[in-house]
Amino acid sequence: MTAYEDLMAHERRTGALASVAGRLGWDQETVMPRGAAEQRAEEMAAMEAMLHARRTDPRIGGWLDKIDESALDVVGQANLRHIKHHYERACRVPEELATALARVTSRAQGQWAEAREAEDVAAFLPVLEEIVALKREQGAALADGGDAYDALIDDYEPDMPAADLQAMFDAMRPRLVALRAAALEKPAPAALKGDFDEQGQMRLARQLAKTFGYDMARGRLDKSVHPFTSGGGTDVRITTRTSPSDPFNCFYSTIHEVGHGCYEQNIDADYAFTPLGSGVSMGVHESQSRIYENQLGRSRAFTGWLYGEMTESFGDLGLGGADAFYGAVNRLHNGYIRTEADEVQYNLHIMLRFDLERQLIGGDLAVRDLEEAWNARFAADFGFAVDKPSNGLLQDVHWSAGLFGYFPTYSLGNVYAGCLHAALRRDVTDLDELLAKGETEPATTWLMEKVQRHGGLYRPREVITMACGMEPEAGPLLDYLEEKFGALYGL
Amino acid sequence: MTAYEDLMAHERRTGALASVAGRLGWDQETVMPRGAAEQRAEEMAAMEAMLHARRTDPRIGGWLDKIDESALDVVGQANLRHIKHHYERACRVPEELATALARVTSRAQGQWAEAREAEDVAAFLPVLEEIVALKREQGAALADGGDAYDALIDDYEPDMPAADLQAMFDAMRPRLVALRAAALEKPAPAALKGDFDEQGQMRLARQLAKTFGYDMARGRLDKSVHPFTSGGGTDVRITTRTSPSDPFNCFYSTIHEVGHGCYEQNIDADYAFTPLGSGVSMGVHESQSRIYENQLGRSRAFTGWLYGEMTESFGDLGLGGADAFYGAVNRLHNGYIRTEADEVQYNLHIMLRFDLERQLIGGDLAVRDLEEAWNARFAADFGFAVDKPSNGLLQDVHWSAGLFGYFPTYSLGNVYAGCLHAALRRDVTDLDELLAKGETEPATTWLMEKVQRHGGLYRPREVITMACGMEPEAGPLLDYLEEKFGALYGL
Structure with a gap:
């Protein structure tokens, strides 16, 4: 065996073990008995310690030294690039720190869920304090003299310093604020009203997953507090949630996670358990x-088809037609919850979190002051006050899971989606005609060919640039939003 | 840290990782997407290789050499005994063999389930052939010159050579055959008839689990093809199955797995992730x-209470009263399926498997001849022919999971249960009065105190002997069966 083959055998096995650790996360959020949280934290810590030992195995350095990069094909070179990068980063984090983070974030999940249910911020802050302290330490170790928050972002989005994200947000903010203000002055389209049984919602959610190309033989759809996607290859699981009064939450959470799930399912099977075998970055994932x-999913064309399906499932929706249904799906609404936000306001939620977590990691904001800071910023940005913690800082799972630097990738994903959408419309000229019949296949095939199948073969910006024929920037997203909501609100 | 503390820290972490591997098994049988089987096999193989490396870590030998056993308390000494035994055994199995077994048995689960559904023995035999070859190899390695099958049994029941089991079966067989023949000559009690909806069955199954003391906050109840218990400590999961015409299958599978589950849940929490933290042997578990x-559960007293619950759930059962219900629960019936067998015939099913698997491992029977051997033996023992493979050799999951040497522990468990029951009746004199009201707590508390809480502290025979005040033997079980079925059948 050559050094490259030895290295890849090691990587594949590490990949398989990491996949097991990932499935523990799915288990914890969907089926784990409540009383098992402490024990699970020990298990996660043991897995993390073992993975960390594998990822910092000095043999990796030895293999890397021996490999002649120029003798490798593009796949080999891409693997090598990822492995080098991850090896350097892994070696910077002491095993004890990695283990402590795994243990505390595993334990914190349950505490967050309980605090959220009890509307009890104080019950959550001690564990969040621990997490922030450990993440600062991790960030500093990874940064190796650079910026700690930048170093944490790299886990989710390589080559994307906070300053670049700040510039992106600065470009987005004025046009989004203006669009929001103009739309909110107009009369809002009617909202959907009624009581929609859970079984019916889950049945249609399953149908939507299938419609968008998600393969149930290689995945499953469950319910969880916060929808998520987990796994890779032939075992990619998604979750959604239901609320009797708000079936759109269930349906669009499902379609959202289906997007993540299809990305993972559609990656070239040859890359399984290698660094190329999962989505290249959280921004591209998003x-x-x-x-x-x-x-x-929220286009006029597709909502026309969905209107028919919903009417068939739930009877008359009391909206008077597909145009009004489109309005109900897309209406701007004052709300607290990021995942329920409309397309115009969504990125404002992200900017709030981006600024706060950057301050937390930078040491400019203490955890004990976080609720006050959140609530003040929310009132300033959205014009009304947070009414309870589950609508405020307890709404998201991310910080309890130690995911600092993750939030901005949501907006980056929106920006990338704007660019991809513009290119897709150029290539698939009858897109609306197809979507109106519930046919997503030409669009999802385009995305599979241009983006998904490559996995980690190219760098994040690279794969988007190749797919779109342009360097990604916020313009296409903002143009799309202004056109869509301008038309809907008669601006 | 002393050598003992180092050793135990290593053990606890290995225990946590083994717990993760165990949960993969639960996942595979309950929620895993069908298309994920091959990928899962890779994951299981990676986990098994990692665990094998930890279990054969030469540092264990070093720590063992340094520990002064006489300075340890009884818990320490028991831990040491287990660790030494497992270390010696683990070192005898090459990592490649351990990995190959994990991979093939993981893959075989799906193939067995599909072959069973398709009634296609030929589709299953190739992978079974692989498994048997690997188990022979493993048995020979473990036996170190001794008997391979004995060495495999040791995984499930230490200190229990096949010759001792043979002697036990020889003592049981004539009395069971005679009891069976006498009962089958008499008119059988009426069977339960009807259609029992699945939701109602699962509702009552949950109630039964609670009634017998299973803690749902530290476990869960799901459905699977073959009921099983998985996990330990604060995460002990059980499964059952439903059949519209046979709710007893669901209920008694549930109570059975609850027995396993409560054993695991009730072990002293201080033993978590150590060799004492799980059931001491499969025989004691059973x-x-x-x-x-x-x-x-099948006593006249408890079935009286269950009759009331079932009537409340499903309406009139058409049996005419609690005595007839007791007859329906306990009636002898000609059947193919071990897990559905009555108490009298159950052990005959085990003897069949014991003899066949002993021959398979000993090399006296080829896998290609297994179906013929099974069917001939079944006809000889039960007096009628196997009608289809799912009623024959494809009925059990064990061999596809590589569990050779496991089956005889079922009968051993019956023998132990007979001894424990005699002792329990001496200590809890109003047992029937309580069971008639659905009160199992004094009985389950007795079992917890005498057996369950000790985990692996004592040797299997030792814990039974201490609990019963006698060396375990088949007499009490056979006496109980002759009395119970003598009365029921008027013998």
């Missing part, structure tokens, strides 16, 4: 979930 | 499941 959910 | 299921 571009897939967002384009499925918004540019396709 | 003694708990069997006494819950049979001596308690």
Whole structure:
């Protein structure tokens, strides 16, 4: 065996073990008995310690030294690039720190869920304090003299410093604020009203998953507090949630996670358990979930088809037709919850989190002051006050899971989705005609060919640039939003 | 840290990782997407290789050499005994063999399930052939010159050579055959007839689990093809199955698995992730499941209470009263399926498997001749022919999971349950009065105190002997069966 083959055998086995650790996360959020949280934290810590030992195995350095990169094909070179990058980063984090993070974030999941249910911020802050302290430490170790928050972002979006994200947000903010203000002055389209039984919602959610190309033989759809996608290859699981009064939450959460799930399912099977075998970055991942959910799923054309399906499932919706249904799906509404936000306001939620977590990691904001800071910023940005913690800082799972640097990739994904959508419309000229019949296949095939199948073969910006024929920037997303909501609100 | 502390820290972490591997098994049987089987096999193989490396870590030998056993308390000494035994055994199995077994048995689960559904023995035999070859190899490696089958049994029941089991079966066989023949000559009690909806069955199954003391906050109840218990400590999961015409299958499978589950849940929490933290042997495990299921659950007293619950759930059962219900629960019936066998015939099913698997491992029977051997033996023992493979050699999951040497522990568990039951009746004199009201707590508390809480602290025979005040033997079980079925059939 050559050094490259030895290295890849090691990587594949590490990939398989990491896949097991990932499935523990799915288990914890969907089926784990409540009383098992402490024990699970020990298990996660043991897995993390073992993975960390494998990822910092000095043999990796030895293999890397021996490999002649120029003798490798593009796949080999891409593997090598990822492995080098991850090896350097892994070696910077002491095993004890990695283990402590795994243990505390595993334990924190249950505490967050309980605090959220009890509307009890104080019950959550001690564990969040622990997490923030450990993430600062991790960020500093990874940054190796650079910026700690930048170093944490790299886990989710390589080559994307906070300053670049700040510039992106600065470009987005004024046009989004203006669009929001103009739309909110107009009369809002009617909202959907009624009581929609859970079984019916889950039945249609399953149908939507299938409609968008998600393969149930290689996945499953369950319910969880916060919808998510987990796994890779032939075992990619998604979750959604239901609320009797708000079936759109269930349906669009499903379509969103289907976007993530299809990305993982459609990666070249040859890359399984290698660094190329999963989505290349969270931003690119989010571009897939967002384009499925918004540019396709919330389009006038597709909502026309969905209107028919919903009417068939639930009877007359009391809206008077498909145009009004489109309005109900897309109406701007004052709300607290990021995942329920409309397309115009969504990125404002992200900017709030981006600024706060950057301050937390930078040491400019203490955890004990976080609720006050959140609530003040929310009131300033959205014009009304947070009424309870589950509508405020307890709404998202991310911080309890230690995911600092993750939030901005949501907006990046929106920006990428805007660029991909513009290119998709150029290539698939009868897109609306197809979507109106519930036919998503030409669109999802385009995305599979251009983005999904490549996995980690190219760099994040690279794969988007190749797919779109342009360097990604916020313009196409903002143009799309202004056109869509301008028409809907008669601006 | 002393050598003992180092050793135990290593053990606890290995225990946590083994717990993760165990949960993969639960996942595979309950929720895994069908298309994920091959990928899962890779994951299981990676986990098994990692666990094998930890279990054969030469540092264990070093720590063992340094520990002064006489300085340890009884818990320490028991831990040491287990660790030494497992270390010696683990070192005898090459990592490649351990990995190959994990991979093939993971893959075989799906193939067995598909072959069973398709009634296609030929589709299953190739992978079974692989498994048997690997188990022979493993048995020979473990036996170190001794008997390969004995060495495999040791995984499930330490200190229990096949010759001792043979002697036990020889003592049981004539009395069971005679009891069976006498009962089958008499008119059988009426069977339960009707159609029982699945939701109602699962509702009552949940109630039964609670009634027998299973803690749902530290476990869960799901459905699977073959009922099983998985996990330990604060995450012990059980499964059952439903059939519209046979709710007893669901209920008594549930009570059976509850016995296993309560054993695991009730072990002293201080033993978590150590060698003492799980049931001491499969025989003792089965003694708990069997006494819950049979001596308690199928007693005249408890079936009186269950009759009331079933009538409330499903309406009139058409049996005419609690005595007839007791007859329906306990009636002898000609059947193919081990897990559905009555108490009298159950052990005959085990003897068949014991003899066949002993021959398979000993090299006296080829896998290609297994179906013929099974069917001939079945016809000889039960007096009628196997009608289809799912009623024959494809009925059990064990061989596809590589569990050779496991089956005889079922009968051993019955024998232990017979001894425990006799002792329990001496200590809890109003047992029937309580069971008639659905009160199992004094009985299950007795079992918890005498057996369950000790986990692996004592040797299997030792814990049974201490609990019963006698060396375990088949007499009490056979006496109980002759008395119970003598009365029921008027012999």
